[in-house]
Amino acid sequence: MKVLYFAxxxxxxxxxAEEVAVPEGxxxxxxxxxxxxxxxxxxxxxxxxxxxxxxxxxxxxxRPDTPLGGAREIAFFPPMTGG
Amino acid sequence: MFTVRIQAQDxxxxxxxxxxxxxxxxxxxxxxxxxxxxAQDAPGGAPLIALTLEHYPGMAEEEIGRLVxxxxxxxxLIGATVIHRYGRMVPGDNIVLVVTASAHRAAAFEAAEFLMxxxxxxxxxxxxxxxxxxxAWVAAxxxxxxxxxxxN
Numbered sequence: 001m002k003v004l005y006f007a008x009x010x011x012x013x014x015x016x017a018e019e020v021a022v023p024e025g026x027x028x029x030x031x032x033x034x035x036x037x038x039x040x041x042x043x044x045x046x047x048x049x050x051x052x053x054x055x056x057x058x059x060x061x062x063r064p065d066t067p068l069g070g071a072r073e074i075a076f077f078p079p080m081t082g083g
Numbered sequence: 084m085f086t087v088r089i090q091a092q093d094x095x096x097x098x099x100x101x102x103x104x105x106x107x108x109x110x111x112x113x114x115x116x117x118x119x120x121x122a123q124d125a126p127g128g129a130p131l132i133a134l135t136l137e138h139y140p141g142m143a144e145e146e147i148g149r150l151v152x153x154x155x156x157x158x159x160l161i162g163a164t165v166i167h168r169y170g171r172m173v174p175g176d177n178i179v180l181v182v183t184a185s186a187h188r189a190a191a192f193e194a195a196e197f198l199m200x201x202x203x204x205x206x207x208x209x210x211x212x213x214x215x216x217x218x219a220w221v222a223a224x225x226x227x228x229x230x231x232x233x234x235n
Contacts, residue, residue, distance in 0.1 A: 056207065
């Protein structure tokens with residue numbers, strides 16, 4: 001699955017995007033975030049407050065309990081501050 | 084005509100508003116909102132040198148397009164143009180433009196406000212501020228969430 005990071009999530013992880021093999025048992029947005037958080041220090045810092053980090057599945061806003069389903073792309077980012 | 088553009092370059096609000104009503108006689112109201120980069124948040128605060136807007140290419144267009152569809156379902160709009168810039172901006176620069184056109188003013192005013200309120204909380208853009216002491220990501224404001232939620 002293609003995983004994208006934006007703003008301070010991107011800075012903490014040190015990557016804009018990567019390909020991640022989603023393991024068995026990881027079925028939702030929150031489960032994938034928890035899986036990523038265990039990958040290293042930068043990831044742990046990015047997801048240290050998982051309630052703050054937002055996600056989009058195939059470019060649509062998703063909730064922590066949204067199933068990953070057959071989505072090709074997921075993005076993690078802070079609350080939006082445009083406009 | 085309904086248009087969403089995500090671009091680095093500046094825009095001309097007057098030109099965009101005129102383009103929406105040109106050659107038509109059914110539009111009675113055009114509302115134009117322009118959001119600009121401001122130098123100071125509070126009196127006496129450290130002045131802003133620049134703002135850099137990061138965005139999620141693809142999703143930014145799609146998400147604002149979905150907001151425009153919601154506005155059209157709610158108000159009798161004849162046209163709308165939304166432009167959001169990305170990249171580095173200095174105080175005084177344009178950041179975002181919302182133009183709505185309708186037969187009557189209430190729909191145009193309300194739809195423009197609805198689009199701005201939702202754009203701030205759901206369009207994937209992030210602002211980074213640059214001041215003398217360094218750079219910092221702007222934190223989302225609760226009042227922006229409240230402004231969007233009041234339309235529900």
